[in-house]
Amino acid sequence: xxxxxxxxxxxxxxxxxxxxxxxxxxxxxxxxxxxxxxxxxxxxxxxxxxxxxxxxxxxxxxxxxxxxxxxxxxxxxxxxxxxxxxxxxxxxxxxxxxxxxxxxxxxxxxxxxxxxxxxxxxxxxxxxxxxxxxxxxxxxxxxxxxxxxxxx
Numbered sequence: 428x429x430x431x432x433x434x435x436x437x438x439x440x441x442x443x444x445x446x447x448x449x450x451x452x453x454x455x456x457x458x459x460x461x462x463x464x465x466x467x468x469x470x471x472x473x474x475x476x477x478x479x480x481x482x483x484x485x486x487x488x489x490x491x492x493x494x495x496x497x498x499x500x501x502x503x504x505x506x507x508x509x510x511x512x513x514x515x516x517x518x519x520x521x522x523x524x525x526x527x528x529x530x531x532x533x534x535x536x537x538x539x540x541x542x543x544x545x546x547x548x549x550x551x552x553x554x555x556x557x558x559x560x561x562x563x564x565x566x567x568x569x570x571x572x573x574x575x576x577x578x579x
Contacts, residue, residue, distance in 0.1 A: 444469055445469050445471045446469060446471065446490075446492075446561060447470075447471045447473055447489070447490040448465075448471065448472045448490060448491075448492045448493075448494065449473050449475060449481050449484045449485045449488065449490045449492070449494070449518075450472050450473065450474050450493075450494040451474075451475050451476075451477075451478065451480075451481045451493070451494065451495050451496055451499055452474070452494060452496045452523055453496045453498050453499060453500075454496075454546070454547070456547060456548075457496075457523065457546065457547065457548040458474060460547075460549070460550055460553060461474075461494070461548065461553065463550060464550050464553050464554055464557070467550075467554075468554060468557070470557065473488060473490070478499070478502060478507050478510070478511075481493060481495065481511060482510065482511060482514065485511065485516075485518050486514055486515060486516075489516050490518055491516070491518055491519060491560070491561055491564040491565070492518060492519050492520075492521060492541075492557060492560045492561060492564065493511050493514075493519070493520050493521070494521050494523055494544070495507060495508060495511060495520055495521070495522055495523065496523045496524075497522050497523060497524040497525070497526075498524075498525070504522065505538050508520050508522060508538045508539060508540045509538045509539055512538065512539030512540060513539065518564070519540075519541035519542070519560040519561075519563060520535075520539065520540040520541055521540070521541055521542050521544050521556060521557075521560060522535050522540055522542070522543050522544065523544050523546060524544070524546060525545070525546045527543045527544075527545040531543055541560055541563070542556055542559070542560060544556050
């Protein structure tokens with residue numbers, strides 16, 4: 428029995444004491460909410476100013492979660508989500524959006540994303556979504572991520 432469960436446990440990822448979260452978010456108010464959440468929870472929110480910087484920071488920090496604002500200027504969210512979700516460690520990409528419906532969620536998942544977080548951000552909702560994403564990221568092997576199961 429120990430051999431069976433011991434093997435399963437060794438494949439799980441262990442989160443550091445302050446988990447890095449990469450955030451590409453437009454609204455200053457939403458940034459403030461994320462900052463306040465990081466003060467209360469064992470999170471380190473690393474704000475970036477471009478999609479390229481988000482990819483680099485996510486890989487450098489081995490961030491399990493990336494928050495991407497659907498309204499980021501000059502971007503096509505579908506392409507960016509797909510790119511961010513393809514990180515080496517398969518981060519959970521959460522789309523921050525003023526629209527949050529089933530159609531958008533299905534489209535996001537097809538692109539390899541994890542969840543839609545409605546704007547304007549509320550601390551309790553952010554904490555709930557981040558905790559679920561972190562649990563998911565830590566418990567699912569790389570090859571079992573949502574986008575791969577659906578067939579990006």
